[in-house]
Amino acid sequence: MKWTRKDLVALSDLDAEEITFILDTAAEFKGVGQRRLKKVPSLRGQTLVNLFVEASTRTRTSFELAAVRLSADVVNITAAASSLSKGETLKDTAKNLEALAADLIVLRHSAAGAPQFLAGRLRAGVINAGDGSHEHPTQGLLDVFTIRERLGRLAGVKVGIVGDIRFSRVARSDIHALTKLGAQVTLIGPPTLVPREFARLGVGLSHSLDDVLGELDVVNLLRIQHERQQAGYFPGTGEYAALFGLNAARAARLKPGALVMHPGPIHRGVELDGSVADGSHSVILDQVTNGLAVRMAVLYLCGSVPPKEDA
Amino acid sequence: MSCSVNIRGGRVIDPAAGRDEVADVFIVDGKFAAAPAPDAVEIGARGLAVCPGFIDMHVHLREPGHGAKETIATGTRAAAAGGFTSVVAMPNTSPVADHPGIIAWMEERAAETGVVNVFPTGAITVGSQGEQLAPIGAMAAAGIVAVTDDGRCVQSHEVMRRAAEYAGMFGLPVLDHCQDASLAGSGAVMHEGFWSTVLGLPGWPRMAEEIIVARDAMLADATGTKIHCQHLSSAGSVRLLREARARGIALSGEVCPHHIALTDGAVQGYDTNAKMNPPLREQDDIDALLGGIADGTIGILATDHAPHAVYEKEVEFAAAPFGITGLETAVGVFCEVLLHRRKVVDLPRLVAMLTANPARLLALDRGTLAVGAAGDVTLLDPGREWVVDKEQFASKGRNTPFHGWKLRGRAVRTIVGGRTVWELNA
Numbered sequence: 001m002k003w004t005r006k007d008l009v010a011l012s013d014l015d016a017e018e019i020t021f022i023l024d025t026a027a028e029f030k031g032v033g034q035r036r037l038k039k040v041p042s043l044r045g046q047t048l049v050n051l052f053v054e055a056s057t058r059t060r061t062s063f064e065l066a067a068v069r070l071s072a073d074v075v076n077i078t079a080a081a082s083s084l085s086k087g088e089t090l091k092d093t094a095k096n097l098e099a100l101a102a103d104l105i106v107l108r109h110s111a112a113g114a115p116q117f118l119a120g121r122l123r124a125g126v127i128n129a130g131d132g133s134h135e136h137p138t139q140g141l142l143d144v145f146t147i148r149e150r151l152g153r154l155a156g157v158k159v160g161i162v163g164d165i166r167f168s169r170v171a172r173s174d175i176h177a178l179t180k181l182g183a184q185v186t187l188i189g190p191p192t193l194v195p196r197e198f199a200r201l202g203v204g205l206s207h208s209l210d211d212v213l214g215e216l217d218v219v220n221l222l223r224i225q226h227e228r229q230q231a232g233y234f235p236g237t238g239e240y241a242a243l244f245g246l247n248a249a250r251a252a253r254l255k256p257g258a259l260v261m262h263p264g265p266i267h268r269g270v271e272l273d274g275s276v277a278d279g280s281h282s283v284i285l286d287q288v289t290n291g292l293a294v295r296m297a298v299l300y301l302c303g304s305v306p307p308k309e310d311a
Numbered sequence: 312m313s314c315s316v317n318i319r320g321g322r323v324i325d326p327a328a329g330r331d332e333v334a335d336v337f338i339v340d341g342k343f344a345a346a347p348a349p350d351a352v353e354i355g356a357r358g359l360a361v362c363p364g365f366i367d368m369h370v371h372l373r374e375p376g377h378g379a380k381e382t383i384a385t386g387t388r389a390a391a392a393g394g395f396t397s398v399v400a401m402p403n404t405s406p407v408a409d410h411p412g413i414i415a416w417m418e419e420r421a422a423e424t425g426v427v428n429v430f431p432t433g434a435i436t437v438g439s440q441g442e443q444l445a446p447i448g449a450m451a452a453a454g455i456v457a458v459t460d461d462g463r464c465v466q467s468h469e470v471m472r473r474a475a476e477y478a479g480m481f482g483l484p485v486l487d488h489c490q491d492a493s494l495a496g497s498g499a500v501m502h503e504g505f506w507s508t509v510l511g512l513p514g515w516p517r518m519a520e521e522i523i524v525a526r527d528a529m530l531a532d533a534t535g536t537k538i539h540c541q542h543l544s545s546a547g548s549v550r551l552l553r554e555a556r557a558r559g560i561a562l563s564g565e566v567c568p569h570h571i572a573l574t575d576g577a578v579q580g581y582d583t584n585a586k587m588n589p590p591l592r593e594q595d596d597i598d599a600l601l602g603g604i605a606d607g608t609i610g611i612l613a614t615d616h617a618p619h620a621v622y623e624k625e626v627e628f629a630a631a632p633f634g635i636t637g638l639e640t641a642v643g644v645f646c647e648v649l650l651h652r653r654k655v656v657d658l659p660r661l662v663a664m665l666t667a668n669p670a671r672l673l674a675l676d677r678g679t680l681a682v683g684a685a686g687d688v689t690l691l692d693p694g695r696e697w698v699v700d701k702e703q704f705a706s707k708g709r710n711t712p713f714h715g716w717k718l719r720g721r722a723v724r725t726i727v728g729g730r731t732v733w734e735l736n737a
Contacts (some may be wrong), residue, residue: 113581134511
């Protein structure tokens with residue numbers, strides 16, 4: 001297929017063929033990362049701006065490394081250092097970056113829809129690196145990449161996503177990617193964090209990890225944030241861990257070959273026990289490695305599309 | 312310029328008098344008269360509805376304090392262009408209209424720069440902070456027609472109870488933006504439902520509105536003061552209002568165009584012109600609101616005209632202010648939805664909801680064509696097709712979700728006190 005998008009804003013926008021095409025492209029780039037010379041000239045001469053209006057180390061580093069390996073020039077801008085903290089609007093900041101001839105803008109932002117807002121207004125390509133509770137498309141892609149690589153397929157694979165679904169951009173991107181590629185998704189957590197409206201996306205809902213654990217091929221554990229507890233979504237991390245934590249006893253009930261995933265950073269003893277994070281089911285570090293390959297693929301594909309004429 | 316006109320040959324609709332007939336209407340020196348003045352200007356109205364001037368009881372004129380969004384001059388011109396001869400101004404200006412000095416200033420400003428009647432409201436509480444009663448008696452003497460903390464619903468039931476008791480002494484109704492702050496939450500920006508889930512935007516549930524409608528029913532019952540629920544958005548609110556009215560409680564409600572023309576699906580793409588408070592909800596809610604209009608539970612139509620500067624809405628969805636302009640699209644959307652598409656009411660009922668009903672609630676000497684009353688007339692072409700073009704707005708606001716919509720129904724001439732203040736293609 002021919003890739004035609006200058007932006008990657010949301011996996012809800014993509015069809016199965018496009019997602020598969022990114023995964024196949026990422027598989028080729030993963031090979032590059034295993035060579036002694038890890039750099040290719042694909043984006044030589046292009047400028048990529050990492051515009052992070054919300055704190056992130058892992059995702060920003062991954063994008064930066066991906067861009068460097070594609071030979072792009074990279075500028076990192078964080079909110080504290082940018083004019084955004086001086087009251088400049090996001091649109092004006094991005095227009096200024098474009099005036100400096102940035103070709104790709106990787107945007108992390110606390111407001112859902114911010115990447116779509118920019119994508120519609122800029123000639124430069126916009127890659128969503130996480131927008132509020134909306135989507136985190138490259139995380140969704142690296143998750144399905146990891147499952148496909150380990151299990152050899154996605155169709156029919158049973159995936160449980162556990163935890164703070166309500167506020168999770170990772171969950172939304174995972175749901176779109178997995179359901180489009182034929183996996184069966186169950187969302188697991190307390191009703192306060194698993195709103196029933198999600199059922200309309202074609203996924204199952206469960207409030208008992210123990211009920212569904214033995215059927216799952218993949219358990220994806222989401223990070224639980226302390227602020228949710230303060231806002232009254234659950235009483236405390238102790239009770240959360242007792243109900244939804246993947247401890248050693250629960251891990252013993254996993255299917256042979258089942259995968260344990262986590263987008264990181266992990267809370268040992270909350271979402272999962274340390275022994276499970278480091279155990280044989282865990283593919284958490286594979287996710288990090290694959291994230292680099294997926295981001296190289298996304299930057300390469302979107303960076304190869306000519307900028308739109310009128311913006 | 313003459314303030315005497317003869318409006319000839321139109322369909323005269325005066326719901327306050329139960330009148331619907333083809334006839335001539337005469338205005339002499341700014342008031343309706345039984346016979347024409349000798350020097351009167353002739354206006355042909357064949358094929359048009361001759362209505363009492365439309366009243367919009369929910370308008371944000373933004374002055375004083377927010378002249379970049381709107382002024383009394385531009386807002387009243389937008390009203391005229393939309394067919395409204397009277398607007399009721401909300402008090403969330405800067406400073407808040409919470410004392411008689413500001414009310415007097417607004418009235419003076421309206422007399423100098425406005426082109427339609429401006430009826431001010433006063434805040435319920437000082438600064439609309441929800442704590443201490445504003446000087447309601449002094450503001451009543453200055454001419455307010457109601458009290459409201461629109462936009463900042465009084466959360467304390469005790470304060471609201473005392474406000475209703477106190478305002479009742481002056482015969483003033485209390486207008487309430489029904490919204491429980493704890494259920495709405497601080498970060499919520501749209502209706503809580505499927506689309507908020509998909510878009511990852513925090514939503515607030517219907518019950519945030521309904522719980523306050525229920526409260527207001529109890530307070531209206533207990534105090535006897537008229538309480539009016541502004542811009543209803545949810546099916547449950549209609550049910551609560553219907554039950555309260557069946558029990559004879561002085562509770563009323565209004566509906567805005569966007570809440571019957573759009574659902575929360577309009578937020579897809581993060582269009583900030585679909586961001587309003589209360590939020591766009593679902594089709595079931597629209598159907599219930601229309602049912603409430605059909606059976607008379609909801610008797611008033613209003614706009615919640617909320618202009619904002621372009622740069623304010625040209626931002627991330629969460630950062631954008633709530634609200635849309637309404638004055639210049641409302642009549643078209645109401646005719647399109649209520650008369651043509653869903654056939655919820657006939658034309659006289661529609662006119663009543665824009666004239667006699669709000670006039671009665673607010674005790675305005677308007678909303679009728681009766682001899683001796685102020686000569687305010689809206690000439691309406693209920694079937695006229697037109698396309699909304701925001702660049703043509705008289706309002707400073709361009710924030711409308713209806714740009715490009717093809718509508719049926721438009722005011723073609725707006726007359727205030729016998730004086731034509733706006734005419735289509737004039």
